Amino acid sequence: MKKQEYFEELLTHLPQISSEDREQIYTYYDELICDGIEFGKTEEEMLEQFGSPEQLAKRLQEEWELQSMPACSTVSAQPKGKELICSFPPDLKRVPYAQIITDCCHVRVVPSEGSQLVISYPKSLESYAVCSESSDGIFFSLKRHRFSFFRFGSRTGTILLEVPKGFLKNLYVHSQNGGITMEDQVIEKVKLAASNGRVTVLSLTGKEMELCSSNASITVQNSACVSGSIRTSNGAVHITDAIAKTLQARTSNASITFSNVKCEDQTLITSNGKISVTEIQCNKCVCTTSNGAIAVDRVQGNDLTFTSSNGSIRGNLLGRPEEYSISCHTSNGSCTPAAVSRPEADKLLSAKTSNGSISLEFKP
Amino acid sequence: MDTQRKKGLLDILVLSVLLSGPSYGYKIIQDISEVMEVSESTMYPIFKRLESSGCVLTYSEEHNGRKRKYFSLTDTGREKIDSFLSEWQEMMQIYDFIMQNRRQNP
Numbered sequence: 503m504k505k506q507e508y509f510e511e512l513l514t515h516l517p518q519i520s521s522e523d524r525e526q527i528y529t530y531y532d533e534l535i536c537d538g539i540e541f542g543k544t545e546e547e548m549l550e551q552f553g554s555p556e557q558l559a560k561r562l563q564e565e566w567e568l569q570s571m572p573a574c575s576t577v578s579a580q581p582k583g584k585e586l587i588c589s590f591p592p593d594l595k596r597v598p599y600a601q602i603i604t605d606c607c608h609v610r611v612v613p614s615e616g617s618q619l620v621i622s623y624p625k626s627l628e629s630y631a632v633c634s635e636s637s638d639g640i641f642f643s644l645k646r647h648r649f650s651f652f653r654f655g656s657r658t659g660t661i662l663l664e665v666p667k668g669f670l671k672n673l674y675v676h677s678q679n680g681g682i683t684m685e686d687q688v689i690e691k692v693k694l695a696a697s698n699g700r701v702t703v704l705s706l707t708g709k710e711m712e713l714c715s716s717n718a719s720i721t722v723q724n725s726a727c728v729s730g731s732i733r734t735s736n737g738a739v740h741i742t743d744a745i746a747k748t749l750q751a752r753t754s755n756a757s758i759t760f761s762n763v764k765c766e767d768q769t770l771i772t773s774n775g776k777i778s779v780t781e782i783q784c785n786k787c788v789c790t791t792s793n794g795a796i797a798v799d800r801v802q803g804n805d806l807t808f809t810s811s812n813g814s815i816r817g818n819l820l821g822r823p824e825e826y827s828i829s830c831h832t833s834n835g836s837c838t839p840a841a842v843s844r845p846e847a848d849k850l851l852s853a854k855t856s857n858g859s860i861s862l863e864f865k866p
Numbered sequence: 867m868d869t870q871r872k873k874g875l876l877d878i879l880v881l882s883v884l885l886s887g888p889s890y891g892y893k894i895i896q897d898i899s900e901v902m903e904v905s906e907s908t909m910y911p912i913f914k915r916l917e918s919s920g921c922v923l924t925y926s927e928e929h930n931g932r933k934r935k936y937f938s939l940t941d942t943g944r945e946k947i948d949s950f951l952s953e954w955q956e957m958m959q960i961y962d963f964i965m966q967n968r969r970q971n972p
Contacts (some may be wrong), residue, residue, distance in 0.1 A: 526914070527910060529933075529935070530891065530910050530913070531907070533892070533932075533933075533935060534892050534895075534906055535891035536932060537891070538892060540930070541892070548906075551906055551907065552906070552907040553907065560911065561905070561908045562908065562911060576917070576918065629923070629924070632917075632918065632920045645941070661925075860878075
């Protein structure tokens with residue numbers, strides 16, 4: 503059998519692969535045969551080593567399945583000004599998932615009017631970029647690796663991701679030394695992780711939202727989700743105009759601010775930072791800090807817990823004191839309201855600190 | 867050797883061959899087959915996976931009137947070798963422990 507026939511038969515045993523993959527497979531084996539001949543073998547000997555086309559197809563399949571990696575094709579970028587762009591048309595065969603990983607760029611996710619998802623990045627970083635797609639989704643990585651510790655904070659460009667409405671169900675962005683901003687998106691599941699960079703989300707509607715950073719702040723505005731998890735350290739957390747079923751915000755050494763948030767169940771935890779909650783409608787709200795004050799303004803809920811160690815707890819709640827069973831305690835400071843146990847009340851207020859005063863009033 | 871284990875090692879073997887500089891498919895396979903029996907035909911998915919995971923970069927060069935695809939190691943690839951080595955450091959400790967117990971209880 504000649505090699506042309508061999509490959510034609512091979513490809514009939516691999517019907518599901520893309521035309522790009524077919525070409526790559528041909529190029530790869532053709533190159534092996536040519537090199538084998540140069541090293542003193544014959545074409546027949548080489549083909550014999552590969553086994554029958556059917557056997558080779560089977561082995562290739564097994565290999566792919568074992569690695570649980572679907573045939574993945576590299577996407578080439580087109581130049582446009584000082585940028586390179588990779589574009590993806592909507593495709594039913596591809597899972598609506600995108601993953602962007604970088605260690606040196608800021609990542610911006612913006613809405614797009616067109617029907618294609620477009621990734622643009624600086625031409626100067628061409629050699630570090632890898633863009634591919636498979637039936638699992640779209641994968642883009644731009645990593646420089648070297649000396650990332652010394653380049654702390656000195657990002658070198660921006661990766662722009664333009665997303666048409668409804669294109670993605672799931673997005674994961676990881677930026678090691680740059681920030682991430684996202685505007686106007688409707689995506690079911692979003693995970694944005696920036697280390698040493700800020701995360702900003704403006705107008706996101708989704709089910710699951712996970713935002714992480716370390717050493718930088720996280721800001722969310724005008725967004726709605728079912729569950730939100732926000733984690734950073736050494737950076738502040740600001741949530742404004744948000745609706746959620748559950749929200750968890752955690753930082754250390756920085757403040758947490760929630761303003762105009764409607765949420766069934768929210769937890770705010772910091773240490774060495776202030777917590778401020780303004781205009782909150784909730785079922786349950788838990789605020790915990792150690793060396794910071796808690797400021798409460800126009801908060802209403804059925805189960806409110808404010809805990810600090812060395813800070814004061816001050817402000818006002820919406821409602822009447824009779825509605826609450828109140829448990830307030832401080833060791834070194836004044837305390838209003840006084841603790842009142844009302845077993846018949848369906849609302850709970852707990853405020854506890856050690857070295858600070860407690861002053862909470864009720865507003866009708 | 868267990869085929870599953872062998873498959874995990876192949877990636878690292880390919881990467882380690884590239885430590886001394888870029889190389890091409892046929893040559894890489896020949897280098898590897900000095901220590902492990904591999905089939906030339908099934909290396910394709912492995913090269914492809916290393917490429918899409920960013921462990922190697924590829925480029926083509928003219929050779930005897932045809933194109934030859936070269937693979938070069940990236941820093942991700944290098945990191946992968948290092949993490950493999952440190953993982954095996956642990957494995958060796960476990961090996962020593964098992965060996966010691968085996969010797970003490972013949």
